[in-house]
Amino acid sequence: MSKNEFPSELFLPLLQEANVPRYIALFRALRQSIIEGKLIAGAKLPASRPLAQSLKLSRNTVKSAFELLLAEGYIETRRGSGSFVSDSVCVAGPTANVIQNRPVTKSSAKLSNLAERLNWQSHHKVPYAKYLLEPAIPALAEFPWIKWQRAVNYAGRVMKHEMESSGLGSLQLRVQIASYLQVVRGVNCHENNILVFSGSQQAIYLSLQLLLDPGESVFVEEPCYFGIDGAVNAIGANKILIDIDQQGFNLKEEKQHQANLAVVTPSRNYPLGTTLSLQRRIALLQWAKDSGSWIIEDDYDSEFRFDGPPLTSLQGLDSAQRVIYAGTFSRILHPSIRIGYLVLPDQLVQPFSCAKALMQGNVSILPQLALAQFMAAGHFSSHVRRMRKLYHGRRNLLQELVAQYLCEYLTLVPSDGGMHCVYLLGAGYSDKVICQRARALGVGIKNLSDYYSSDNKSQGIVIGFAGFNEQQQRRAIRALESIFSEY
Amino acid sequence: MSKNEFPSELFLPLLQEANVPRYIALFRALRQSIIEGKLIAGAKLPASRPLAQSLKLSRNTVKSAFELLLAEGYIETRRGSGSFVSDSVCVAGPTANVIQNRPVTKSSAKLSNLAERLNWQSHHKVPYAKYLLEPAIPALAEFPWIKWQRAVNYAGRVMKHEMESSGLGSLQLRVQIASYLQVVRGVNCHENNILVFSGSQQAIYLSLQLLLDPGESVFVEEPCYFGIDGAVNAIGANKILIDIDQQGFNLKEEKQHQANLAVVTPSRNYPLGTTLSLQRRIALLQWAKDSGSWIIEDDYDSEFRFDGPPLTSLQGLDSAQRVIYAGTFSRILHPSIRIGYLVLPDQLVQPFSCAKALMQGNVSILPQLALAQFMAAGHFSSHVRRMRKLYHGRRNLLQELVAQYLCEYLTLVPSDGGMHCVYLLGAGYSDKVICQRARALGVGIKNLSDYYSSDNKSQGIVIGFAGFNEQQQRRAIRALESIFSEY
Numbered sequence: 001m002s003k004n005e006f007p008s009e010l011f012l013p014l015l016q017e018a019n020v021p022r023y024i025a026l027f028r029a030l031r032q033s034i035i036e037g038k039l040i041a042g043a044k045l046p047a048s049r050p051l052a053q054s055l056k057l058s059r060n061t062v063k064s065a066f067e068l069l070l071a072e073g074y075i076e077t078r079r080g081s082g083s084f085v086s087d088s089v090c091v092a093g094p095t096a097n098v099i100q101n102r103p104v105t106k107s108s109a110k111l112s113n114l115a116e117r118l119n120w121q122s123h124h125k126v127p128y129a130k131y132l133l134e135p136a137i138p139a140l141a142e143f144p145w146i147k148w149q150r151a152v153n154y155a156g157r158v159m160k161h162e163m164e165s166s167g168l169g170s171l172q173l174r175v176q177i178a179s180y181l182q183v184v185r186g187v188n189c190h191e192n193n194i195l196v197f198s199g200s201q202q203a204i205y206l207s208l209q210l211l212l213d214p215g216e217s218v219f220v221e222e223p224c225y226f227g228i229d230g231a232v233n234a235i236g237a238n239k240i241l242i243d244i245d246q247q248g249f250n251l252k253e254e255k256q257h258q259a260n261l262a263v264v265t266p267s268r269n270y271p272l273g274t275t276l277s278l279q280r281r282i283a284l285l286q287w288a289k290d291s292g293s294w295i296i297e298d299d300y301d302s303e304f305r306f307d308g309p310p311l312t313s314l315q316g317l318d319s320a321q322r323v324i325y326a327g328t329f330s331r332i333l334h335p336s337i338r339i340g341y342l343v344l345p346d347q348l349v350q351p352f353s354c355a356k357a358l359m360q361g362n363v364s365i366l367p368q369l370a371l372a373q374f375m376a377a378g379h380f381s382s383h384v385r386r387m388r389k390l391y392h393g394r395r396n397l398l399q400e401l402v403a404q405y406l407c408e409y410l411t412l413v414p415s416d417g418g419m420h421c422v423y424l425l426g427a428g429y430s431d432k433v434i435c436q437r438a439r440a441l442g443v444g445i446k447n448l449s450d451y452y453s454s455d456n457k458s459q460g461i462v463i464g465f466a467g468f469n470e471q472q473q474r475r476a477i478r479a480l481e482s483i484f485s486e487y
Numbered sequence: 488m489s490k491n492e493f494p495s496e497l498f499l500p501l502l503q504e505a506n507v508p509r510y511i512a513l514f515r516a517l518r519q520s521i522i523e524g525k526l527i528a529g530a531k532l533p534a535s536r537p538l539a540q541s542l543k544l545s546r547n548t549v550k551s552a553f554e555l556l557l558a559e560g561y562i563e564t565r566r567g568s569g570s571f572v573s574d575s576v577c578v579a580g581p582t583a584n585v586i587q588n589r590p591v592t593k594s595s596a597k598l599s600n601l602a603e604r605l606n607w608q609s610h611h612k613v614p615y616a617k618y619l620l621e622p623a624i625p626a627l628a629e630f631p632w633i634k635w636q637r638a639v640n641y642a643g644r645v646m647k648h649e650m651e652s653s654g655l656g657s658l659q660l661r662v663q664i665a666s667y668l669q670v671v672r673g674v675n676c677h678e679n680n681i682l683v684f685s686g687s688q689q690a691i692y693l694s695l696q697l698l699l700d701p702g703e704s705v706f707v708e709e710p711c712y713f714g715i716d717g718a719v720n721a722i723g724a725n726k727i728l729i730d731i732d733q734q735g736f737n738l739k740e741e742k743q744h745q746a747n748l749a750v751v752t753p754s755r756n757y758p759l760g761t762t763l764s765l766q767r768r769i770a771l772l773q774w775a776k777d778s779g780s781w782i783i784e785d786d787y788d789s790e791f792r793f794d795g796p797p798l799t800s801l802q803g804l805d806s807a808q809r810v811i812y813a814g815t816f817s818r819i820l821h822p823s824i825r826i827g828y829l830v831l832p833d834q835l836v837q838p839f840s841c842a843k844a845l846m847q848g849n850v851s852i853l854p855q856l857a858l859a860q861f862m863a864a865g866h867f868s869s870h871v872r873r874m875r876k877l878y879h880g881r882r883n884l885l886q887e888l889v890a891q892y893l894c895e896y897l898t899l900v901p902s903d904g905g906m907h908c909v910y911l912l913g914a915g916y917s918d919k920v921i922c923q924r925a926r927a928l929g930v931g932i933k934n935l936s937d938y939y940s941s942d943n944k945s946q947g948i949v950i951g952f953a954g955f956n957e958q959q960q961r962r963a964i965r966a967l968e969s970i971f972s973e974y
Binding site: 028156216231294312357363367 | 518558599602636717765796798827854
């Protein structure tokens with residue numbers, strides 16, 4: 001191609017670029033041709049007027065495009081003689097199709113070992129409430145949106161006066177959380193021991209990051225929640241499984257020296273729903289105190305205890321500051337609120353808040369202020385009370401329906417509350433198969449075996465009731481009945 | 488102490504417990520006495536009526552306290568003969584003062600190596616806008632709060648219909664970000680390549696986590712931003728420092744094989760403000776393409792280019808999907824909004840979104856919807872235009888004031904925009920000392936040497952102008968003048 005010939009195909013891309021200003025489209029088209037070598041170094045560009053005419057563009061459009069090219073060093077102007085493709089461009093040779101949608105280069109997908117360890121996690125990202133009887137779904141329809149909206153409007157008004165500098169989270173919110181935890185959960189805490197997160201998952205992940213080195217060992221409940229299992233795997237830590245029996249987490253003498261960290265759900269094991277007995281609580285705290293170990297207490301929905309008042313948290317019994325208490329509002333209130341927190345022993349507050357600032361950043365102030373206002377106005381506790389009553393009824397309904405239609409297939413695992421029930425399957429049934437078939441019928445129950453890490457899995461199903469009314473429950477149970485009868 | 492004697496000191500705590508219901512205070516007092524062994528196993532508790540009378544509490548208060556004790560297994564009732572301290576409690580022996588504020592056990596503060604690496608980070612947590620001329624502070628007073636409030640109210644209304652399930656962030660927001668980046672930053676992106684974070688810091692940290700293994704090497708600019716340096720240290724990666732010269736990041740032939748990841752600020756090096764030249768951009772992309780390496784482009788405030796239109800992003804020139812583009816709204820809009828994002832190559836979208844869900848969680852939907860609405864209404868781009876004009880003026884003012892009062896001490900490092908200016912110090916001055924003295928006078932300039940990792944540090948000061956009006960600038964410059972003249 002001769003130096004001064006001006007390629008017409010240059011302008012085809014112009015037509016393709018929608019919703020982009022003309023001068024940028026022209027700029028990109030010219031830039032592409034330069035980088036691709038269609039316009040070689042030293043090539044003279046046409047003057048703006050004739051080019052504008054030939055392209056049916058305003059002259060200013062062309063001028064702006066040239067200014068951009070000049071600004072980015074693609075062209076240079078020589079006084080009196082116009083614009084030329086600059087010599088510096090072709091140094092590295094042509095790199096092809098800059099503007100087109102680029103092909104994925106599957107080849108060099110070099111990721112860290114951490115990333116590789118995580119990939120299997122993907123299938124846990126399920127859209128909320130898409131399936132009936134899905135566990136961990138609150139009664140979304142019951143959420144007091146109007147009251148929430150008022151709290152949000154308030155937050156929008158006051159947030160200009162709020163500059164988060166502590167790195168812990170909104171002071172207003174931490175004060176609300178502290179007084180709530182003291183009264184309802186028997187947690188010993190001051191607002192300056194609270195660190196706000198956007199959910200308890202990353203609160204627990206950060207804790208593991210800061211308390212565990214890769215290869216170190218940690219006590220994990222068997223069975224346990226996906227998120228905790230996933231976080232431990234992400235750290236690359238060595239899981240030591242502790243079986244859950246009728247009294248909960250059973251840390252036997254001979255194992256106690258094998259790890260310095262335990263992740264537990266004392267109020268109600270996830271998913272089995274077993275409560276850690278008082279004896280075991282005291283023994284566990286004694287172990288932590290004597291061995292200088294840490295305990296992470298995941299207290300995800302203990303508000304919903306139907307057979308009596310909520311139990312005191314494990315943290316509330318801890319006299320040695322060994323317990324890191326994790327809570328969340330996603331399950332009690334609404335998943336979209338995305339606020340969780342840690343209650344930290346004094347000595348962990350500074351390292352945890354530094355690490356959070358660097359690795360996860362502060363939580364947006366807006367939802368924090370809204371939630372603080374929502375709690376201060378008393379809407380939170382009244383909503384919890386309403387939901388406890390509602391869920392109690394829904395649980396009883398579910399158990400009646402199961403007793404009525406599925407009793408020959410299912411055996412209830414007793415629990416004093418929560419948002420789901422666990423049923424064991426009779427011999428000869430695969431819970432995986434049941435749940436796959438249920439899903440095909442729009443029922444989102446989970447198979448119990450998935451929550452076990454060892455091969456010693458129980459076969460059962462986890463049925464969420466909190467988010468589903470009578471009509472939905474009946475429809476789902478009928479579907480399950482059909483699955484079992486055809487099994 | 489005899490079995491049936493009832494200790495009176497038991498009830499002292501009652502008086503101390505403010506803002507806690509009486510029955511809980513009583514419950515805690517009794518529980519404490521039981522755990523501390525003041526009430527030994529088998530001890531009979533007084534009946535509720537006489538106890539209520541002696542404590543001047545209602546009988547129901549006492550009953551509720553007993554119910555809690557019963558529920559948690561501290562006492563048991565024997566039909567007809569009343570309540571007794573249960574035998575199971577003392578198993579692990581007494582654990583002291585459960586309720587009092589507990590002493591910090593500095594002893595066994597076992598943290599992970601990651602945590603140890605992070606501790607030094609603490610001193611970077613500076614409260615926003617507390618000091619004059621602090622870098623990276625936008626013009627907070629100029630933020631259009633009323634328009635933002637309207638967007639927030641809208642978000643509060645519509646959020647009930649939004650259930651984030653993609654794991655990427657609000658679709659509405661991603662659409663807004665994508666079209667903005669395409670037009671203004673020349674970024675090649677689709678909304679499904681965008682992953683929303685609560686700031687760019689953790690976006691970059693996550694990228695490093697997923698692209699680097701501990702001990703692996705990464706190219707980092709010398710000097711560079713604290714947050715990037717800190718994140719690399721947190722990963723435990725091996726920093727290879729690449730000097731910034733007049734053309735920016737200078738990756739020499741002989742070094743190119745030493746790492747497969749580069750973290751760069753091509754639009755404007757932080758803090759020097761140097762722009763990466765076109766030649767170097769093309770060479771850098773070529774390196775990434777040939778070696779299958781990744782480039783993280785941190786594009787933190789390129790909107791504020793005063794001497795011409797914003798430059799196209801490096802990502803926009805990338806034909807091989809090797810660039811991870813990171814942006815944030817904290818600096819352009821307001822730090823409290825806490826929203827940043829990554830634009831990811833196709834092959835990284837799935838692993839990154841999985842990892843984020845597990846390790847950082849979704850960003851609260853509320854600020855995302857508010858920002859999306861704010862952008863859709865055009866408030867974002869008009870605010871950016873206004874600030875560009877304002878900051879341009881403030882920069883010129885700063886440079887005039889320095890020329891007028893400090894020219895004998897300071898030499899400007901040229902830059903085409905941004906929110907701060909860098910000045911080099913004459914020989915014989917320590918920038919650390921200057922900045923300490925400045926801070927004492929309420930001036931928050933930063934010392935340039937802090938941004939260097941090697942011993943080959945330049946002595947200079949980083950002066951933020953964006954957030955400070957003429958009066959503030961004059962006051963601060965006078966303070967600096969006094970410091971220099973007395974040096």
